[in-house]
Amino acid sequence: MMKSALLLLGESPSGRVASVQARRLARNRAVQLTGLTGIDLAFIEAPMPGTIGGAAYHAQMESGLKAEAEKTRQGLEEAFRRDCAADGIIPTVISFEGDPPEQIATASATNDLLITGHDITFRGLKSESNSETLTEILSSTSRPVLVCPDEARSEGAVLVAYDGSLPAMRALQLFVLCGGWENRPVTVVSVDAQLETAERLARDAANYLRLHGHEVDLQPIGSSEAPAEVIQAHVARREIEVMVMGAYGHRGLKEFFFGSTTQTLIGQPKASIFLYH
Incomplete structure (x- = not known):
């Protein structure tokens, strides 16, 4: 805690x-x-x-x-x-x-x-x-x-952008262990070109969150579009207060530090972003 x-x-x-x-x-x-x-x-x-x-x-x-x-x-x-x-x-x-x-x-x-x-x-x-x-x-x-971000949002929902990478697993664990956002609705978004893969990843994250008492909604997305665009669009459509993510993308830590989905999202964030690498 x-x-x-x-x-x-x-x-x-x-x-x-x-x-x-x-x-x-x-x-x-x-x-x-x-x-x-x-x-x-x-x-x-x-x-x-x-x-x-x-x-x-x-x-x-x-x-x-x-x-x-x-x-x-x-x-x-x-x-x-x-x-x-x-x-x-x-x-x-x-x-x-x-x-x-x-x-x-x-x-x-x-x-x-x-x-x-x-x-x-x-x-x-x-x-x-x-x-x-x-x-x-x-x-x-x-x-x-x-x-x-530049504009404060009222206390609202949490979005977990999850790709199954080690940074994403660590970010999710630390978010849960830190606390501070209990009793908030949580949506897990996983983006992959293969919908089945996105569904599996979303289930993994949701199972972990449920073990810690969170109510979770799953949003697996089968798409070959850039994950940053898909995630930003999802945030824009909902009242998201906090987004949780690690180094999102297939290139892992390299992508985290050099012009990645993560870098794109933190440049002009639409919500607060809980990050861990």
Whole structure:
């Protein structure tokens, strides 16, 4: 059962949704909540190609980025503490200057779940489209990650996108063991070119969920279309609050990290996505 969660503080719409989700879990589940913010020094201090006047320009740009990142960090900490106080939550706040994946991996070691917006950045920027920071975090953290969308959804249904891969099995297990979404309707969606295979995979996931007391609806889909498109369409048609998935697709971990179904879904998520690799 989940006892602690690490929230990556961000000022974009998805960062604010992540904060709402984290505080909801903290209130409803008595989860110890830690907020983390910081400055990506490796990015800000990265060298530039040599040009006339380049050193002076780079120093000026670096100084500006650091100042903006520090201003953002302070503002996020203050807003987080204020929101937690309003919700009756006593949080912990951690701040860093350095490499975000390394710092986050260290901080997440004492937490059950990592919660973040899909466009998280610690670079003095409000957001980062197709977040390189998030991709690095997903490849390095040892904990499941809840990736949040730009718009909050009310408490609703859970969708499990299941392909029978080891990451999908692990994501499903950790989702069940973490708790936090009990008594929600769960739909298992499996997509495969062969309908019989999709049906078998959906049954496997449903049997595991039922062992843990979940009511489950099966949606096996026989299709040769890209799984991301099929899954996104399913999410759009229903009020899905959380989607659970691992490295969805036949290429497994390689697909997870490089332009995969998973990468497509986290780029512009329609619902919060519970991920584990």
